[in-house]
Amino acid sequence: MCLAIPGKIVSVKDEIALTDFGGIRKDINISLVDAKKGDWVLVHVGFAIQKIEKLDLD
């Protein structure tokens, strides 16, 4: 349940953002954040929970 991974938003339609996770792309619900194309977000169970800077998570 704690698993959350960073991804980069490729495109947005309404509350769904096509998000890139190191080459794999998935539709993510961004209604919990204010994010736009090009933003990096932290994703948990199909939702962005926080907008973040691009980072190495070490």
Place this chain on the structure above:
Amino acid sequence: MKQTEAKIRNAAKGISQATIMEVCGGHTSVIMQYGLRKMLPENVRLVSGPGCPVCVTSQHDIDCILALALNKVKIASYGDVLRVPGTRMSLDQARSKGADIKEIYSVNEILGSDYVLFAIGFETTAPMTAIALKHKTEVYCAHKLMIPPMRALLNGGLKIDGFIIPGHVSAVIGSNEWEILNVPQVISGFTPENILNSIEKLLILISRRKKIVVNNYDKVVFPDGNKKAKKIMLDYMRVVDSEWRGMGNIPLSGLDVKNPKYNAKRKYADILANVKSKESSDCRCGDVLRGIICPEDCALFRNSCTPKSPKGACMVSAEGSCNIAYRYGLIR
């Protein structure tokens, strides 16, 4: 790694004995997988607390969902909880008897559908339930809040000198929220390096008696967290008393749905009123969750209780201490 071990040993120098607790299934898993306890000096004990959302869900809630499912209510649930044994059977077993139980990865899959969401999890997962409610999905809400049980543990029998704080719960609620516990705390991410560094920082706080919160995951955790997510949670849900497996009722430690129209506990109250639960007397999941025993202290561990035939929630969930200990080795 030798350097890290030395740093931790150094940080623990001024301390006669310290017990630190982590309260996150994600942390439990990395700690076990990488054998991080071996890096700790003899005067430091790292225990696992109630950080597994599936494990702390009460037997009663499992039985209630079972009652709904066996009464032809369509249920949607996150995966792990399906195999937790209820008083009579697990949700998975109910499914094989014909109950319509849909395993979901995300509530996105059921927004506005006629499935009732079995909403478990902590503050990381509660905002998603709020979105489901916004889309007129019915919810059986069993969400729990992290801080109240930690306060209860601090006032309980086990001496806890500090906490390693869950990074993703913190991403939602913010680093400021934890200050109320008034005990040394370090918010940690999920790599082994970050966790070890967080432990080192925590030991320094403990040795200097500094009851503050240090944010060691600051690229993701901000002081106020995600305000939008917090607001929507409280728009659709209210804080209520909640029953925790192994800890009993903890005041104001859970969430329930505000709007009775989408609150499955109200809508199906007649079915739920007849649910009677009885936990297994041999299963010591409750003691494991409170950090009182390690999995291997339980007589059932690796005997009658294994991931294939789990006797309790801690062995079912991938974030449960017993499941993790079984897969990666002993705690001690």
